[in-house]
Structures are given as structure tokens and as C-alpha cells.
Amino acid sequence: MNQLSKLHIEGFRSIKNADIPLRALNVLIGANGAGKSNLIDFFRMLSYALTRGFQAPYLVERGPASAILHFGAKVTPLVRAELSFNTPDGTNTYRFSLADSTGDRLTFTREEVQFHREGEPLPTPPIPVIPRPSDESGLSELWSENDPTVLFIKKMVSRCRVYQFHDTSLTSHMRDACPVDRNRNLTSDGGNLPAVLLAMRKDNPENYASIVRTLRLVLPWFDEFILEPQGPAQKQRVLLRWRMAGRTEYEFDPGQISDGSLRLMALVTLLLQPVDKLPSLLLVDEPELGLHPVAEQVLAGLLKSVARETQVIVATQSATFLNYFEPQDVMVVEHENAESNFIRQNPDELASWLKRYSLGDVWNKNLIGGRP
Template sequence: MNRLQRLTLNGFKSIKAIDIELHPLNILIGANGAGKSNLISFFKMLNEMMAGRFQIYIGTSGSAQSLLHFGPKITPHIEAKLEFEVDNGVDTYHMRLFHAAGDTLIFAEETLSFLQTGWPSPRTDELGAGHKETQIIKAAEEGKQTAKTLRYLLNRCRVYHFHDTSSTAAVRQSSYIGNNRWLMSDAGNVAALLLRFREENGGAAYQRIIGTIRLIAPFFDDFVLEPDASNHVILNWREMESDQVFGPHQFSDGTLRAICLATLLLQPENELPELIVVDEPELGLHPYALNVVADLLSKTALHTQILISTQSSSFLDNFDPEDIIAVNREGKESQFKRLNPTELDAWLDEYSLGEVWEKNIIGGGPH
């Protein structure tokens, strides 16, 4: 399994500096404004960068001054290094982004390297400076192997955000059946993806998803996925012991989010992203559903890497201390610290992990 084993990030939003090792399962905890969502938004920036939309992302994020730690006068550049453990070594992506005229960011440096296991030094590719969009796409298309590998890895670090379940949300609308290669970040194509899962490999992934949804929503029987004349499909469904067909607007917000999470985490193993990033997956879920989702996250982490944030102490009870990264706001910067299980042994003899967090023993709290 490929894994993002280390992330170094300087000068991004509230993150003045971070150098942290990542595990298969990583749970961010912290008070509002501590910086959890800022780390997640860094991966969102990577998603947009790898899609060739970096300058659009900067513009829609409030320009460069909103991305630089306390603005360009304090922090003139953002620097990041991502080290991926692969089968035969370590692939590393390094970039420095400088503030430029028009309140934007340009690449001051972009470097790719591969250190093969057993070799004394890495093979390095310099992608130049002064460009507004990443050059890794061009380098990969030119056939450079390190660029091809890192483009794949970076493109498969995917951020998902299922908070919008309003009546106009994409997940409640119809989607084109051909838009089914992978789950979109807002699950707007979940109906098309479920339709494909139902038809492929004997429907094994589809049945796993259906079974999990029934655990969370016992009234749910099955989806009614029938493409219309324009080859669009909508998330219609049936209740148990009823032939009446309901539409996606008749799902509660919590049930709809649970459907999105189940589809994301129970898709075929060979289709999972390399890194799944989700901000507050517990939002709107019943306590029992929280336990189901936590179990899914732990099992999925056996096959791919996961990074999530949470503000739920009961949700936290489902995980081990070594999975937890406490985020604290120290002065003007976010600090990230992974818990040390041995330091908590005495506390965990009497209290659950969530209770220890509520007592502000491990940090990541509002006090």
C-alpha cells in the first residue's frame, strides 16, 4: 500500500510550521479555529492544483493573502514537502510558492525526487520556477517516471465534503450515468457510481453498501436506480415492505451523509484513493451510526490511508490513542501533536479516550 508517510508544511493559513508523520489512520481533534480544517484545505488546494486549477483556487479562496500565514508581509511564501512510501522506495514532492503581483502565488521551486531502497542518494527532477500552474502534469505527459508516479499519488489524495445536503445539493439531483469513474468530492455522482457498482462484479460492493445503510437506517430497503431517456439517474429508493418509490429529497440529511460515507469507504479496494480526507464525518449522524462509520474507517484504513477531523468525543472513543493528532492554537499558530499512548495509560484505565479529551488532558480542547 502506498502511503503519505511524512508531511512538512510552512506558511499556510494558521499553520506556521508542521512536520508530522502520518499513519494509516489519522484523526485530528481540536477546538474551533485550532487549524484542523486548514490542514484539510491544504489537501483541497492540492486537488485543485493537480486539476490545473491552482490560480482559480487562489482567487476563490480570497487571494494569496488569505492563504499565507498572516499575509505576505509576515509570510512571503508557502513551502510543502510530501514524502510517499512506495513499494521500492520513497517518492517526494517539494514546492515553494511565492507571493506575486496581483495578490497571487507562483512557483518559486518545484522538485520531484525518488530514493530507491538501498540507494545512497535520490534521483531528482527540477521542474523550474516562475510558473503559475504545476509542471508535474507536463513532466508526466513527457514520460518522466517520477513525475508519473507522483502525479498519480498526489491526484489520489482526495478531499470529500458531504456537509451540503440542502434541497439544491448535487447529491439530491440526477447525474449522468457515464460520470462514474470515482466519487466526486461532494458525492454529486453517487447515484451513477452506485449504478455501476450494482452491475459490476456481481454487485459485491453494492451489496456491502446496501447492508451498511440498513444498519444505519433500518427502514431502508434498496435503491431504485433507473436511467432516464437522457441517461441520467437519480437516487430514488424504497422502504422496507413497501413498493412506493421515494426520491432523494425524502432522505434526512444524516441518512444522506451516511449513504455518501458508506459508498466512499465500501467501494472496491482497487478503486480507493491513496489518501481519503474527510472533514467532520460525524456531522448529523445518530450515535449508533457514528459507531458504524468509525468501524468502516478503521477497516478501510487497512487498505488505504485516512485523514479525518472530528469534534465528537463519542466518535473518538472508537479509535486508539496513536491514531489521534491533537491540534492546538498556540498564539498565532496551529500546533499538531500525535498522542503518546504510554502517557495516557493511567487515564485510560478509568476513562474513555473521549472523556480524557473532554477533561483537556490531551489538548485539542477550547481551554
């Protein structure tokens, strides 16, 4: 499996200088404000940059530069990052720098890729992706696909996707009808959930059946989705409607689903979609929010299962959720001396504690850090 093996970040929000080794499954845990969400946002920034959306909407919505640079431009003039992707043939590296510019903005001042073939003593020379400082990433340009290393990096970075299903209010996109043809990939906020389920029911019935079975396991009142397109043929929309177990003569609309249940429907759909639909790196922020402990256990099992197919980073604050993972999959995020540190746990060092306590208990007792 091609995966991001090493990540180095300097000067991005609370991350002053961090080397972050990554595995197939990575569970981040720490106190509020420790820096978990800042790491997630780093990948959100990359997603916008690859679609020429770095200046707007990313910087407009999540900036300005003074809010992104670690303690502002006077303290930190640059954001620097290096991502190393391992493949069977060797290591592909992507580096970039962002500098403060006029108008409290950020500009790409350096962007390059490099390949180190397995067994070779030295990597190939770096390949510049931008000829001069640029407001947008060179990876967003069509001409950048001419080099195989650039093309590989572009594909890998573009398939790093952040999912956050926190907005389950009555006005959230998940509770609204969406276009039927908006079904290629589940969006970051789950706003096209009914369209994705409808397409999966037709094209991937086994995956769809697995979703329904799993939801029945954790939502005993749930029987089946009702996914009926409405409207003119070319402008059909579909709403997330459902039937209740034991009362299948009634049909319910999305306004009658609890917040936790709606969030769980999106999470289960995300994690049980066909393998070819999975991103290369799947990032989920606090998926356990509002879930029953039984649902947490099922969700953890799904995350561990999908990590065999693609790379996963999940951020959590739940000690009970942490219990379902192995120590080596956990990174404690500490905020010390005004900067975030990411500490991979060593199972050998925790062995004696884990004979008496669960991993969540060890964290609660502040034996591995990451507590307020």
C-alpha cells in the first residue's frame, strides 16, 4: 500500500516544528487546543491548494496569514512542510514553503518533488513545481502532470480527504435533499449522503447491504433507507428518508433522525464504501462525538478494518474510544511551551501498565500525557 510515512511541519498554527511518523492507522488523542485539529487542518489546506482554492476560500475562511503562521509573521515568517510517500519502488517526497505576503496573505515561495528509488544511494535531483513565487500551488496546474513524480504526488495529495460530520443541525446539508448525480465521493460534511447511498445500492449492492446491516446492529430501531429520486429527469434530487423496524408502514424524513444517529449513518457509509472509492489518506475529526459506547466499539472496528486498505488518521478526546486501539497506533498530542508535539506510543513501555489498566485508563491517569 502506498502511504504517507513521514511528515515534517514547521510554523503552521500551533505546530512550531514537528516530525510526525505515520502508520497505516494513527489515532491522535490530547486535550482541547493541543493541536490535533491543526494537523487535520494542514491536510484540509492541501486539499484546497490542489484545486486552486488556497487564497479563496481557504485563506478567506481559515486565515489570514497571521492566524496560520505560528504566533504571526514577526515570530514565524514561513510555513515549511515535507511529506514522504513510500511505494514499492521507492520514496516520493513533496516539499513546500509558504511566506507572509502583502495583505496578510501567504504565497508559495518554494515547491518541489523528489524521488529516491529503492536500493539507490542517492535520490534524483529535486524537481521545481513552481518557477517563481505563486499565490496557488503548482500542483493545481495541468502542466505539472508531465513528470511522473509530480503526477504521483499530485494524485496522492489530492486523495487526502478530511471528514467532519459535526454539523447535524436541522439546517445541515445532511438533512437536505441533494442532486442524485452528486454521488462520486462522499463530501467532507456528508452533504451528499443520500446520493452516495442511492448509487451504492445500484452499483455496489454488497457494500450497501453491509451498511444497512451495521446500522441495524447499532441502531436497533432502524430498518431500511428510503431513497426515492424526485423531480425532472435531469434535475432529480434525493432525500435521506428511512423506515423504522417493526413499523415499516411509516416513512420518516431526515428531520426525525437524532444527531448521533445521523452522524453514525455518514461514518458507516464512509468506512464501508467500495475500496476503489476510498481516499489514499482518510482523516476523521472526533468521529465518536455523540455516540453510544456500543457504537464507538463498532466504529473502532470499522476504522481498523479500513486501515488495511488505506491510511487513516483519526482525532479523538474519548478515553473509552481509545480502549479499542493498540498502543502503537496512538499518538499523544501535547501542547507544551506554546507548541504541539506528537508522541507515538511504545507498547513495550506501556506493557506493565496495560496489565492492570485499559489504554483509556492509562491516558486518564495522565501516564502518557495529553491531558489538560
